[in-house]
Amino acid sequence: MIDAGLMLLDRQLIDADGMLAGKVDDLELTFPEGGGPPVVTAILAGPGALAGRLGGRLGHLVEVVAARLRHPEETPGRISFGLVKRIDSAVRLSAQRAELDTDRVESLVRDYVIRRIPGGDHAPE
């Protein structure tokens, strides 16, 4: 047994290659068809998910900004719990971060800003 707040929430997400992929901002709970306690079906990460944690006016503000950044059909960063490989001091995933919902803003910044500056694609020297 684990306590979600202690062991899951706000933990670092690390992808299959060891790259950092965000934080566990919230968890998706689904009530099963036949009744009974809810099951943890997904990790929620990103500004849309974080807004729920911050609550109040601050959370609402974050939610508005996040909705602007998001494609209309996209759900806020959702990572199916089946992609979790292991939980220790971080939550390790079995997928690469490029495959995750949550990589969108990072790849936008990469393509439109960083790749346009000379040297962005090279290792530092």
Place this chain on the structure above:
Amino acid sequence: MKKLLEVALGILTAVGGFVDIGDLVAATATGARFGLALAWVLVLGVIGIVIYAEMAGRVATVSHRPVFDLVRERLGARVALANLFASFFVTLLTLAAEIGGVALAVELLTGINYLLWVPPAALLVWLVLWRMRFQVMENLFGLAGLTLLVVVVAVWHAHPDWSALLHGATHPAVPMGEGRPTYFYFAIALLGSAMTPYEVFFFSSGAVEEGWSTTDLIVNRMNVYLGFPLGGALALAVMVAATLFLQPRGIDPTHLSQVALPVVLVLGKVGLAFTIFAFFAATFGAALETGLSCGYTIAQYFGWQWGKYVKPAQAARFHLVMLVSVVTGALLILTTIDPIKLTEYMLVLSAAALPLTYFPILVVANDPDYMGSKVNSRISNAIGSVLLVILVVIMLAAPPLMIITKAGQ
């Protein structure tokens, strides 16, 4: 030499923590107005940062989790966000001040107004953050910052009355013309700046950048035990120099040139040349430290990939934050605001960030799930706890003291 390079991270962190532009002016002002009556605060500050940087470094070495990661994990998303606002804002202002400091150092050399040097200084700082490898950066600027030892040389050559100095340091007394509240205001500012949070943000992230693992715990200790006392010693030397040369003349320093005055009086032109180079190296190193810390704090709160150990394209948002921070800092200086005065007014904010930063470090360093057998010793816990209480007192005392003393006037 190789042994010296292994402690470059500690030295660079300490340079940015003890002798950056704000500290150079503050240590000089403290020496000029209070003599060595506040030297004990520097000693306390060194003890504090040594204990906590060792903890933060140990946690980063064993668990690969840097400080801001832990702040959010243990205090929750809301409280950590409050810390993020305060810490990032203060670090950004300090970055602005350092860029200004680099420009001022070049002005001292060339006589050309510092504002013209701000854009090239900012560009150079950003280029190093963009392209230079972490190890090269820390070795280069850590060693370069050591040229501040010229102040120690100057003090030695001045043949001061050592027993009088020692007496002044061990029998702190508020001099005529200064009030008790001002004394405590300076004490708080000095301690707050010796333990400023970006030092542990930078040091713990640096430990991960260096790839330290459990076999490197000794390296962590060496960095801490050598680097920070050295930084404190440099700050103390600046304070002593001001006590010897500025206090008798009643000079209250507000400009970098007055900080250089004691060395010039003792060592002449050669001393001046070394001093200007030392100012340049120290403020540039501090600009790198604060610039990186701006990126580290935000990226580590949100969980973004950070670090110079990956290509910029792999840590896109982290590099964007640093770019925006450097540009913002440069623009701020170009408005001709005095950035040092600005960081002084931010004392209340930075004082608030202190307990919120150090408390999670103390807790995680005691967590066997994270640290295995490397949890805190009783000594670390004892000193760490006492310091935490002091930091909370500082947090509470800063606002009223700032108002009463009108920020140390």
Place this chain on the structure above:
Amino acid sequence: MRLSELLHAEVLDEHGRSPGRVQDVRLVQDGPVVGSFGAAFRVAGLVVGSTRTFGVRLGYDRREVNGPWPVKALITYLLRSARYVPWERVRSIEADRVVITGSIDDLQPPGSPG
């Protein structure tokens, strides 16, 4: 539903009395198999207490953090009124409120999740 909707929700027993707010959610790994993770986590119960957030995530009460002793003593004292509500006793979940069956007097302290 999201976990954040459960956290900080006020808890009320059948007499309208409150042992506090939801501080944490205890999970047990015995749900249906999901992806490569294995058995999914199911909610086993709620940790409820009167302190809003301070000290709840530090690990002094439900994990193994032991030092420094003054901090442990202080946090343990602040969290002394925490109680555990097994999921079977949850009657209904409304917006920002959880209603449980029975009385708050027969709730146990949360202990370690083990």
